Amino acid sequence: MSRGSKEKYTEKQKRKAEHIEESYEEKGLSKDNAEARAWATVNKQSGGGEKSSGSGSQKRPEQKKRARKDSARQAAETRKxxxxxxxxxxxxxxxxxxxxxxxxxxxxxxxxxxxxxxxxxxxx
Structure with a gap:
């Protein structure tokens, strides 16, 4: 059971969530559990619904993705x-x-x- 409105999500994100949900249902998960996992996956991959260009959105998604990747690489090097x-x-x-x-x-x-x-x- 997903919470909140899905109005802020793009059509692509909605389609992706639907596809993921179907996949989970085929694996035997309940409809509610599959839906919750699908939206969690979409949120993790894309950072949630569309963001306004107002406060808090200073970096473009590509920059955030690159920064996360660089941070992960640096953390791995530190662990080693x-x-x-x-x-x-x-x-x-x-x-x-x-x-x-x-x-x-x-x-x-x-x-x-x-x-x-x-x-x-x-x-x-």
């Missing part, structure tokens, strides 16, 4: 530890020394691993 800081943390002290040598960081031979990481970050 592939941030700049994470990459430095994963290197051995010898690797960090070699990088510090290439960057001509003074006092590198006496630095601990964390000091090397900090010095390399400052140089970048």
């Amino acid at each position: 530890g592939n941030t700049q800081e994470g990459k430095l943390e994963q290197k051995t002290k010898d690797q960090l020394l070699a990088e510090a040598r290439r960057m001509d960081i003074e006092g590198r031979s006496k630095m601990r691993k964390q000091d090397l990481i900090a010095a390399i970050k400052r140089q970048r």
